[in-house]
Amino acid sequence: MSYTPETLQLLAPDGTRVASDATEAYLPYIDALTEHQLREFYRTMSVIRRFDVEAGNLQRQGQLALWIPSIGQEAAQVGSGFAAKPQDHIFPAYREHAVGHIRGLDVVQIIKMLRGLTHGGWNPAETGNFHLYTLVIGSQSLHATGYAMGVKFDGMVGTGDPDTDTAVLVYFGDGATSQGDVNEAFVFAQSYQTPQVFFLQNNHWAISVPVRVQSRTPLFHRPRGFGIPSVQIDGNDVLMSYAATAASLDAARSGEGPQFIEALTYRIGAHTTSDDPSKYRDEDEFQYWLARDPISRFETYLRGLGEGEAFFTEVADEAEQFASEARARTLALQGPPAESMFAHVYSQQHPVMDAQRQQLADYEASFEGGA
Amino acid sequence: MSYTPETLQLLAPDGTRVASDATEAYLPYIDALTEHQLREFYRTMSVIRRFDVEAGNLQRQGQLALWIPSIGQEAAQVGSGFAAKPQDHIFPAYREHAVGHIRGLDVVQIIKMLRGLTHGGWNPAETGNFHLYTLVIGSQSLHATGYAMGVKFDGMVGTGDPDTDTAVLVYFGDGATSQGDVNEAFVFAQSYQTPQVFFLQNNHWAISVPVRVQSRTPLFHRPRGFGIPSVQIDGNDVLMSYAATAASLDAARSGEGPQFIEALTYRIGAHTTSDDPSKYRDEDEFQYWLARDPISRFETYLRGLGEGEAFFTEVADEAEQFASEARARTLALQGPPAESMFAHVYSQQHPVMDAQRQQLADYEASFEGGA
Amino acid sequence: MTATTTGPTTTTGPATTTGPATTTGMEPTVVPTTTTGTEILTMAKALTLGLAAAMQSDDKVILMGEDIGPLGGVFRVTEGLQKQFGAHRVIDTPLAESGIVGTAIGLAMRGYRPVVEIQFDGFIFPGFDQITTQLAKLTARHEGTLQLPIVIRVPYGGHIGAVEHHQESPEAYFAHTPGLRLVSPATPHDAYWMIQQAIASTDPVMFFEPKSRYWPKGEVDYGSAGAELHTSRIVRAGTDVTVVGHGAMVSMLLDAAELAAEEGTSLEVVDLRSLSPIDYAPLLESVRKTGRLVVAQEAPGSVSIGSEIAATVTEKAFYSLEAPVLRVSGYDTPFPPAKLEGIYLPDVDRILHAVDRALTY
Amino acid sequence: MTATTTGPTTTTGPATTTGPATTTGMEPTVVPTTTTGTEILTMAKALTLGLAAAMQSDDKVILMGEDIGPLGGVFRVTEGLQKQFGAHRVIDTPLAESGIVGTAIGLAMRGYRPVVEIQFDGFIFPGFDQITTQLAKLTARHEGTLQLPIVIRVPYGGHIGAVEHHQESPEAYFAHTPGLRLVSPATPHDAYWMIQQAIASTDPVMFFEPKSRYWPKGEVDYGSAGAELHTSRIVRAGTDVTVVGHGAMVSMLLDAAELAAEEGTSLEVVDLRSLSPIDYAPLLESVRKTGRLVVAQEAPGSVSIGSEIAATVTEKAFYSLEAPVLRVSGYDTPFPPAKLEGIYLPDVDRILHAVDRALTY
Numbered sequence A, B: 001m002s003y004t005p006e007t008l009q010l011l012a013p014d015g016t017r018v019a020s021d022a023t024e025a026y027l028p029y030i031d032a033l034t035e036h037q038l039r040e041f042y043r044t045m046s047v048i049r050r051f052d053v054e055a056g057n058l059q060r061q062g063q064l065a066l067w068i069p070s071i072g073q074e075a076a077q078v079g080s081g082f083a084a085k086p087q088d089h090i091f092p093a094y095r096e097h098a099v100g101h102i103r104g105l106d107v108v109q110i111i112k113m114l115r116g117l118t119h120g121g122w123n124p125a126e127t128g129n130f131h132l133y134t135l136v137i138g139s140q141s142l143h144a145t146g147y148a149m150g151v152k153f154d155g156m157v158g159t160g161d162p163d164t165d166t167a168v169l170v171y172f173g174d175g176a177t178s179q180g181d182v183n184e185a186f187v188f189a190q191s192y193q194t195p196q197v198f199f200l201q202n203n204h205w206a207i208s209v210p211v212r213v214q215s216r217t218p219l220f221h222r223p224r225g226f227g228i229p230s231v232q233i234d235g236n237d238v239l240m241s242y243a244a245t246a247a248s249l250d251a252a253r254s255g256e257g258p259q260f261i262e263a264l265t266y267r268i269g270a271h272t273t274s275d276d277p278s279k280y281r282d283e284d285e286f287q288y289w290l291a292r293d294p295i296s297r298f299e300t301y302l303r304g305l306g307e308g309e310a311f312f313t314e315v316a317d318e319a320e321q322f323a324s325e326a327r328a329r330t331l332a333l334q335g336p337p338a339e340s341m342f343a344h345v346y347s348q349q350h351p352v353m354d355a356q357r358q359q360l361a362d363y364e365a366s367f368e369g370g371a
Numbered sequence C, D: 001m002t003a004t005t006t007g008p009t010t011t012t013g014p015a016t017t018t019g020p021a022t023t024t025g026m027e028p029t030v031v032p033t034t035t036t037g038t039e040i041l042t043m044a045k046a047l048t049l050g051l052a053a054a055m056q057s058d059d060k061v062i063l064m065g066e067d068i069g070p071l072g073g074v075f076r077v078t079e080g081l082q083k084q085f086g087a088h089r090v091i092d093t094p095l096a097e098s099g100i101v102g103t104a105i106g107l108a109m110r111g112y113r114p115v116v117e118i119q120f121d122g123f124i125f126p127g128f129d130q131i132t133t134q135l136a137k138l139t140a141r142h143e144g145t146l147q148l149p150i151v152i153r154v155p156y157g158g159h160i161g162a163v164e165h166h167q168e169s170p171e172a173y174f175a176h177t178p179g180l181r182l183v184s185p186a187t188p189h190d191a192y193w194m195i196q197q198a199i200a201s202t203d204p205v206m207f208f209e210p211k212s213r214y215w216p217k218g219e220v221d222y223g224s225a226g227a228e229l230h231t232s233r234i235v236r237a238g239t240d241v242t243v244v245g246h247g248a249m250v251s252m253l254l255d256a257a258e259l260a261a262e263e264g265t266s267l268e269v270v271d272l273r274s275l276s277p278i279d280y281a282p283l284l285e286s287v288r289k290t291g292r293l294v295v296a297q298e299a300p301g302s303v304s305i306g307s308e309i310a311a312t313v314t315e316k317a318f319y320s321l322e323a324p325v326l327r328v329s330g331y332d333t334p335f336p337p338a339k340l341e342g343i344y345l346p347d348v349d350r351i352l353h354a355v356d357r358a359l360t361y
């Protein structure tokens, strides 16, 4: 559908490897992948998809206020997520469950958000520098750029030391490209030559609005106008997603400034569980993308490499277990105490918080008194 | 300085005509210009420059709170201003005095703003569709795009009738290109294929900040990334400014969607009379641009075409007279009545305005009573 | 009869530009635009009908926003309208609130009457600059030659169990901004009429729709609006304490009054309806009678509409007040995670608690 | 002695990231960062010195904004600082307020302490979304693991005869927003110290600088701040009416008190200093004594800090009040053309007029 002659691809939808002049430069990244890593790609995509289905079920069963499915976007996320180094920082939007999982985020943290227990609450220092989800479309792009400015000011770019040089990876959607903030992030990133990769998951829809309303021009052209190098990839090809992100992050870390990747993918599910895509999407498009599924494509590839049934069975079991554990832990989640509302509005003592905490306590006590 | 191999030019700084393949397509616009029109170009540039000097003097003499000089940018403004048709609408920033003058705005209206008598106050319907100045950087770009959407919804694009088809011309500066609003204007303009020309006067400075802080990449590349055709012109060449704008407006009116022009020019004066460019600009750059003055270049050209001394003397006299009339009328300006504050906050009766108007009247009356 | 607007806001409107009409009128009508008698409707549906009526009576009325076309808006308020009026009058925009408001301004300058939908309260802020520095000021800046008949619809408020930014009440920001008019309906009837009155206004109107009241049903009288746009209204008479609020608070105040009555306290309930300007006359009359006032709102209390009402009523009815004006509001914290919203938001108990406090003076 | 910060805001600060320092310290020092004794300075210069001292004592402090580098800011508050501390610590940014605030947030996450300059009051609105939905909420969103020590300096207020958007007082918008701290100095001494205290705060601080007070001189005591950041202060004792204000209003209130004294009325003047939170104790104590309060501010009165003070003081000192709290403020209109600002803005006469009215009750 929105593939262009420039779309980079290493793995065709039928699971066979494809070669082209344009992807030549990326091959070293693929060649360096171990069998273990390839298996991890598959495992992560499968586990997160199964988890995603479970979370959707939990929502339907009234256990979550909302769920935000990532089904269909696993290759874009898993490839890019594994490409980041431990010292890199990641600023997600709100659909990057697989990336969070890769970086060590307990996915039940995401469930807590969508169960109405927290607005975030994880500590990026404990989740592999995977920062909080941001719901105001595009806002995180500027935080990422500012963070990357800081990395540069700290001198942790272009030193040549692979454990020092640091990049920032920021995710956003096709709808987000229309926001002023995202375009200002391009301006600042290019002006300060930040060590940063903009990762656009073009899943073709912003809720019910098709990407052509945001732009009649392929979105990967946009950053080039700002002077930011950019590529468009098949985002359902986990190998391409990995290689393109690894190469872009390397460029960013080595001081070449910001880079941009448009990953063409598709939101197979609804925007959220509150959404009804049948109102605006047609079946043909859906089928087109189903046939380009990122996981089955990669499964075929692995089988072609000789991976046996045992592995796939093991992963399926693991995914089942992961999902059922997430379910059990979800059901055991406790609500936050009322006074937590006041606890972290400010990092220091604040008289209004003190007074209102007390007011609430007094008010609640007035009922306990039997009034 | 920021000229690129793509910069379009018809008139070299020394006043001689230059030809190139790239400008070939613009020649019919130039060939169609009458001698009268060429004289008007010169006359307008000269008159507005003289007026601008006068307004600066008035400011120094305490008659204006502020003056915003346009000196050095006359060719960019006069060429583009004359290219617009009567039915076109123009959304300026705040430095486009020459364009306003061309469209029939009484320049004393601008003086009134900068004397603190009004925040705008002219009626675009009476000033050749020249809309009010906008001081919040970039805001007007979205108004222009919305206006152009309306023109399109009205069906006044691509009819082929030269008096019906309408375009919108919006001015902004190099600094403004960094604002979210301007980039969102590109998004909307391209999405709705508005009949609109974005006219960027890159005068190389946003107050004290050089254009390289806004972008390390030539700014005319930016719109191309959004899918908007764009050219870079020598903005101190009034012929090029005229031809490029006329061609872009024609394209916009005929339904080809938004167009973009980056006019390279230079702010010869201070940002405003409150500014001190000696703090941040170097003499070499200043001299470089002085040598590329738009008016003397065009004077040489006209003399080469055989224009005699009489015309130049006549224009100089006219400019003198224009300036002294503006001065006299400035000195005669009356302050607005206090109650005008409340008059147009809402277009309809409003109880708070009524009450506060009365409150002020009562308060003032309390002094008249001798209290 | 045709649903036309009533009230002082029905004027001739800005000079409109002529040109080929963009709506053919050929599409099947999916939303009735002419209605008579009364009907029991949800507020969401009443808004749909009100929008349809306004679009029918003036073809310069256009709707703009995110997901308002085929989806009909995330709250389905524009459901069916794109089908009925066409994609040029019900416009799915790019995802950029500043862009939406800014282009709506340009469209209004061209003679259109844009009705903008902001998807959720918390997402109005990217459009705040255009609203504050442009929309609110352009009429004054033009000194009488420009009217900006733009309505910005803002679904707002809590009690819907949603995630961050989806439950807020940002009215105060706009009520502090000269040049804007603010209203908020509390019932389907008011929703149906007030949206039409707002669209007929020649000034920008921020139209706050209480999300938690989208689905309860109520009677709409198609025959008459019953009140002008910028009026408040006593919705229950009482003698002991006046309670005032807007939007979703009104039904809560009525519930509180019911309970209080059982305990022998008589509450007079005022539905503010208009937040800027505030129609103080009924409120002051009430307070002069009861001597006590409780203001309820979902927004944080500090520097809010509740603060303004307290200050103004105290100034204008100083000698009538037996107690200070008490405020019941959201706490001065960000809107908390949904599991805590029941504690954060005023409820009947907190309102009655404040009533009791007012009565202790 | 070194100019260190005092008050409760001096804590250890967020974990900072290490790495090569970006300032060499080799540049000639153009702004003294260590000072002793007292000195007579303008507020602008006091701010420059305060910024220099903060930058000297913590090399994570960086300045960001438009034209703050070689130009030294349009008010010259950062004059000399880029020369002294380098272009990586005094950063001329692209022209985009949302970008400035948004990247400042990212820098703070990285361990920096950005001090952002907004060029003029009216230009804060493009940054409003980042301030409201991000800066104000990220600390709560992180539930204790993130501090955002960001200062946003906003030159504000009128009396400088400038064009549209250059004379406004937008404090109310931020005072209504939980998660922000707001302060405004009225004197060079407070400016010198409060900017350092604000930078030392681990919460976001909106720092409102009264433009019309940039140039008058006053004594700065380098030895001691004299007060913690979030405290108000009685700056003139009196017995008949309490008058309160902040920023440029304070000197006007003092002038009014002088005149009133000549006519036999004794005003007690309170300098608010902190607008969020407000330190009510001195104010309430004063009102309990005088029974009368006039609040003065340049901002429009509706839904403003003045409204909040009126509401809160009335609630907390109801039985002490002999008169309603009266507000003197800008009218509820856009800030008018400069020639009308003298009428629009509160002046000594209008303050005294309100004092007289308060005394008629």
Ligand SMILES: Cc1ncc(C[n+]2csc(CCOP(=O)(O)OP(=O)(O)O)c2C)c(N)n1
Pocket (backbone or CB within 6 Å): A095, A135, A136, A137, A172, A173, A174, A175, A176, A177, A203, A205, A206, A207, A267, A271, C066, C095, C097, C119, C123, C126
């Ligand atoms: C500023 C803002 N406006 C509106 C919304 C409501 N909204 C939530 S998601 C969404 C669509 C986002 O589309 P895209 O950026 O493509 O990301 P995707 O959801 O497809 O991953 C919208 C409009 C929002 N969250 N923030």
Ligand SMILES: Cc1ncc(C[n+]2csc(CCOP(=O)(O)OP(=O)(O)O)c2C)c(N)n1
Pocket (backbone or CB within 6 Å): B095, B135, B136, B137, B172, B173, B174, B175, B176, B177, B203, B205, B206, B207, B267, B271, D066, D095, D097, D119, D123, D126
């Ligand atoms: C939103 C906003 N921020 C800051 C300013 C202050 N300001 C006025 S003009 C200006 C520079 C504008 O530069 P540019 O767009 O290049 O236009 P020029 O003045 O050079 O014509 C700045 C920063 C403003 N007017 N609006």
Ligand SMILES: [Mg+2]
Pocket (backbone or CB within 6 Å): A173, A174, A175, A201, A202, A203, A204, A205, A206, A207
């Ligand atoms: Mg999308």
Ligand SMILES: [Mg+2]
Pocket (backbone or CB within 6 Å): B173, B174, B175, B201, B202, B203, B204, B205, B206, B207
């Ligand atoms: Mg410029």
